[in-house]
Amino acid sequence: MSASPQDRTGADDDDVHLPPNKRARILSKACENCRVRKSRCDSSRPHCDPCQKKGITCVYKEKGQPGIRPGYGKAMEGRLSTLETNMTKMSESMQEILALVKDSAITANVSVGPGDTGMSSYRPTNESQSIMNAPLWPTNPCQDMSGLSQDPITEPMNPPLGKMRSDTLEGVLPPRAIMEELVQLFFEMIHPWCPLFHRPTFMAQMTLPERQILLHAIVVVTFRFWDKELSQAETRESYVKTSRDFLLLKTVGTCTLVSTQALALAALDALGEGTGPKTWNILSMLVCNARHLSLARRNDSTYASTNTQLVRNEDFDDEMDITNIEAEERTRLFWVIYSLDRLSSISHGQSGGIDTKSIRVAYPVGNEHWGQVSTPEWFQPVPPVSPTHRGCSNRLWHYQIDLLALVDRSNQLLIQPMSFSIPAHCQEWQNSFRRIDTMLTNWLQNLPQEDREEPGFFSPMWITLHTTFHLIRIRLYTVAAFPSTTSPYLRPSVAARGRCRQVISEITSLVKNLKTSDLDRLGPMFAFVVWVASRSLIILWTTGYEAAKELLPPDLEILLNILRQLSMRWPCAQKYTEIIQLVLERKDSSGGATILDIFNDTRRTSYGLQNRLKPASAPSLTDFSPHSFDFLDVPGLDMDLTAPWDGPNLSTALGGDWL
Structure with missing residues (x-):
């Protein structure tokens, strides 16, 4: 213009x-x-x-004229070109420095003589040490590690040549020799009752960068078993905390088979710490990952031809293009998640997160058939009356999976809301109780003789199977004997008290001969079973069922001693021990009656008990919320005892005891 x-x-x-x-x-x-x-x-x-x-x-x-002034764009282009050139030169310089540092470290390790089986004589300088051991992510716990250079465990160690790769184990992970020991401890202590991995494949691939998160998970769950007096407790705690933070940070942003395996071990560690929000959150993530990866189904020609999803998640861990070993790892990962979900739902007083009816997965194959083509045995949501797992080396795990279905049914019975003021509801609840009790009896009678009797050697899976069976029974009988709410139509059962005491005796006879080395090979859910038995025995004792009320029952001494030994590995056992010790010390004091009323209230879990008993306990007890239900609980009861009822009393109709 x-x-x-x-x-x-x-x-x-x-x-x-x-x-x-x-x-x-x-x-x-x-x-x-x-x-x-x-x-x-x-x-x-x-x-x-x-x-x-x-x-x-x-x-x-x-x-004024629109646009940039003439020549400005050309000047800016020249400045960007100069900046890129400088950045390229800086990157090349950094690569040359790192190459020189790594070459010097390799030369020092190779120069060690064949007779030197201890620690390497090479001591890197401060500059090279800071570069080689730089953390792989920003973290605070390892910023102050100045005392590690004087600690023998942090010296560079000479690993077997070709066995470990130094670039994978450097940084925040422990030294290579310690990491090797932790992996061996994992397969000795954790893997027998949590068999996630194919050991030869795991050992061959453990140093791959994409599987480093599994090493962090092993540090988290296994460092508790490393008993060598070569480091301070602060150093161990720093390694564990750093690996735990790294694991949780990585699993939040990824959802793969490897990351979910690591998250399963993190959930196991959280259960070992005790119930609480952290445990609930990790288990929720684990269940969601299993859903996103479709671990609850297994692709086979029969199933695929009759059931096709119109919309499905495009996950890159699809089972159609993976090896038999990876397919079996998917199967075992699902059953580990299923076990953690079902057993943790008991301690939380909540329903499980996995729907049993949606499961389309085969049972785990035997270790000798791992990676081979074999006819799968498919899981049945309703366990058969007679177990059909004979001839399989993993049959104890198969029985455990079947038993978890009964765990879920009994848990649903105990947590379902009901009204004690309606006789029909009480009658239906009693009938459901008897059906589950009968199913448990038949399940044990139909178990093969070699699996029903204790083997001549220590078997963690056999102990886990039978303690889970006793856990279901003791929960049912304790609720029937000491309900948190009663009514004229559902009274406490005297027969249930006798059966509860019998189950406690069976658990005591099962665990009293276990050695310390055997207890180390059992997980945190075993500690929970011992806690359940101990608390139920104290309730029976303090309510006058035991003959000598003044003397401590011998079975309680045995169970309490087991908890003390388990507390050396699993902090949850220490929390259980502190609660029991507090009740035993204060029950005869001026406020002992109040403490017993709180402890004997079967509506409360250990999570809630620690909060209620905290004012009277030692300062070591941590803060907990009282809003949770117990393994002995019948929650959410809508009771109106003023409602009219012209019918006969249910307890009278059943001969005075409905059970």
């Missing part, structure tokens, strides 16, 4: 002195005063009419 002659009038004198190639200046059509006042300007020169009437100076400024 060209400027009008009137716009260019005021600039004619200036344009005479401009160079011939310079563009003429274009003045604004409105003067500055009119522009500021937003009034109409007639563009008269040298003074517009509004300014002339008001007697103010009229000024026309040069009109």
Whole structure:
């Protein structure tokens, strides 16, 4: 758009002195005063009419041109090119420095003589040590590790050549030799009752970068078993905390088979710490990962032809293009998640997160058939009356999976809301109770003789199987004997007290001969079973069922001693021990009756008990919330004892005891 002659009038004198190639200046059509006042300007020169009437100076400024000034883009391009060149040179310099440091470290390790089986004589300088051991992510726990250089365990160790890769184990993980010992401890202590991995494949692939998260998970769950007196407790705690934080941080942002395996071990560690929000959150993540990875189903020709999803998640761990070993790892990972979900739901007083009816997975194959083509044995949501797992080396795990279905049914019975003021509801609850009790009896009678009797050697899976069976029974009988709420239509059962005491005796005889080395090979859920038996025995004892009320029952001494030994490995056992010790010490004091009332209230879990007993306990007990239900609980009862009822009393109709 060209400027009008009137716009260019005021600039004619200036344009005479401009160079011939310079563009003429274009003045604004409105003067500055009119522009500021937003009034109409007639563009008269040298003074517009509004300014002339008001007697103010009229000024026309040069009109700005759109876009960047000429040459600016070319200058910016040159500056960016210079910056990229400098960054490339800096990167090349860093690579040369790292290569020199790694070459010097390898030379020092190889120069160790064959007779030197201890620690390497190479001591890196401060600069090289800081580069080689730099953390793989920003973390606070390992920032202050100045005392590690004087600690023998942190010295560079000489691993077997070709067995470990140094670039994988450097950084926040323990030294290579310690990491090797932790892996061996994992397969000795944890893997027998939590068989997640194919050991030869795991050992061959453990140093791959994408599987480093599994090493962090092993540090979290296994460092508790490393008994060598070569490091301070703070060093171990720092390694464990750093690996735990790294594991949780990585599993939040990824959902793969490997990350879910690591998360399963993190959930196991959380159960070992005790019930609480952290445990609930990790287990929720684990169940969601199993759903996203479709671990609850296994692709086979029969199932795929009759059931097809119109929409499905495009996960890259699809079983259609994986090996038999990876497919079996998926299967075992699901059953480990299923076990953690079912057993943790008992301690939390909540329903499980996995729907049994949606499971389309085979049972785990025997270790000798891992990776081979074999006919799968498919899981049945309703366990058969007679177990059919004969001839399989993993049959104890198969029985455990079947038993977990009964764990879920009994738990649903105990946590379902009901009204004690309606006789029909009470009658239905009693009938369901008897059906589950009968199913448990039949399950044990149909168990093969070699699996029903204790083997001649220690078997963690056999102990886990039978303690789970006793856990279901003791929960049912304790609820029937000491319900948190009673009514004329559902009274406490005297027969249930006798059966509860019998189950406690069976658990005591099962665990009293276990050695310390045997207890180390059992998990935190075993500690929970011992806690359940101990608390039920104290309730029976303090309510007058035991013959000698003044003397401590011998079975309680045995169970309490087992908890003390388990507390050396699993903090949850220490919490159980502290609660029991507090009750035993204060039961005869001035406030002992109140403490017993709180402890004997079967509505409360250990999570709630620690909160309620905290004012009277030692300061070591941590804060807990009281809002949770117990393994002995019948929650959410809507009771109205004033409702009219003309029918017969249910307890009288059943001969005085409904059970």
